[in-house]
C-alpha cells in the first residue's frame with residue numbers, strides 16, 4: 001500500500017462506499033476497496049453476477065479481439081494481472097475460477113486474408129495450426145497463434161468474487177433496484193431504491209448495459225447470443241477465435257460457442273437464426289461439434305461505450321465514480337479496473353480530465 005493509501009484509511013476509517021451493480025466490475029472494485037479499509041455496500045437488483053458477467057465466454061483475449069492503441073495496452077496489462085489476481089481470489093474464497101492460459105488460435109478462412117497476415121509474427125500455417133489443435137475444419141488456411149491469450153470460467157469467477165466479498169464483510173443487498181440517483185448540485189446525496197433511501201460518502205456506478213436508466217451516459221446494450229455443447233472426448237484444448245464465432249473449451253468438457261452481435265436494445269431470448277449462425281460457423285471451423293449434444297442456450301447484453309473504451313473515473317458528481325462500458329472485454333478488464341478505480345478513490349484524484357485507460361501506459 002502506498003503512503004496515500006495509509007493516509008486515506010487513517011483519515012477515513014469508516015469511509016462508506018456504495019457500489020451500484022454487482023457484476024464482475026462492481027464486485028471486483030468492492031473487494032479491492034474493502035481490502036484498503038473501506039466500508040463497502042453493493043446494491044444489486046437481481047443476483048450478483050447474473051448480468052453480462054454470467055452470459056460471457058470468459059476469454060482473456062486482448063490480442064485475438066484486435067484491441068488497438070491504449071486499449072490494447074490496457075487489456076495486456078489486465079491479462080498480465082490475471083494469474084496473481086486469481087491466485088489471491090482463490091486464497092480468499094477457497095474456490096476455483098477455471099483460469100486457463102490455454103492460448104488462442106485465430107484462424108484465417110480466406111486466401112486474401114491469409115496473404116495479408118502471412119507476415120504477421122504470430123502467423124502459423126495450417127500444418128502448424130493442426131499441431132497445436134487437431135481436427136480443425138478444412139476451411140482453415142492458417143492462423144494467428146496467440147499463446148498468451150486465454151480464458152477464465154466467468155460464472156465460477158463471479159461465484160468466487162461473491163464468496164470473497166461476503167468473507168470480507170461487504171454488505172450485499174441483492175434484489176434491490178436503484179430507481180434514481182438523488183443529487184444536490186455537484187454531489188450525490190442519496191439513492192432511491194426498492195429498499196428505501198440509501199446514503200453513503202461515495203458512490204460507484206457499475207451498472208453495465210443498464211447505465212442509461214440512471215444517468216444520461218452514452219452506454220447502449222449490444223446483445224450476444226450463445227450456446228454450449230458437451231465434448232465427452234475433451235479433444236479441444238485451445239480457444240478458436242474465428243471471424244464471426246468463437247469456440248471456448250472448458251476443462252470439464254463444456255464448449256462455449258459465441259456470439260452474435262446485435263444492436264437491437266434489450267430484446268430478450270435466443271432466435272433460431274442466431275443459434276443457426278453460431279452452429280454453422282463453429283461446425284465449419286471445428287467439425288466435431290456437429291455430433292455433440294447442445295447443453296444450453298442463452299443471451300446477454302454487452303455494455304457498449306463510444307470507441308469501445310470503458311468510462312472510468314470522475315463523473316459530473318464529485319462523490320460518484322464511473323466504472324461502466326466495458327463492452328466485449330469486461331471479464332478481461334476486471335483486475336485493472338478494480339485497481340485503477342481503487343487507486344483513483346484512495347489517492348483522491350478529483351480531475352475530470354484524467355483518462356484512466358490512457359494512464360495505464362505510464
Ligand SMILES: Cc1cc2nc3c(=O)[nH]c(=O)nc-3n(C[C@H](O)[C@H](O)[C@H](O)COP(=O)(O)OP(=O)(O)OC[C@H]3O[C@@H](n4cnc5c(N)ncnc54)[C@H](O)[C@@H]3O)c2cc1C
Pocket residue numbers: 020021022023024025026043044045046047048049050051052053054055056057058059060176177178179206207208209210211213214223224225226258259299300301302303323324325326327328329330331332333
Ligand atoms: C455474449 C457475451 C459474451 C461476452 N464474452 C466476453 C469474453 O469472452 N471476455 C470478456 O472479457 N468479456 C466478455 N463479455 C463482456 C463482459 O461480459 C462484460 O463487459 C462485463 O460482464 C461487464 O461487467 P459489468 O459488471 O459492468 O456488467 P454486468 O455483469 O452486466 O453487471 C451489471 C449489474 O448491474 C446491475 N444493475 C443494473 N442497473 C441496476 C440498478 N438500477 N439497480 C441495481 N442494480 C443494477 C445488473 O443487474 C447487473 O447485475 C461478453 C458479454 C456478452 C454479453
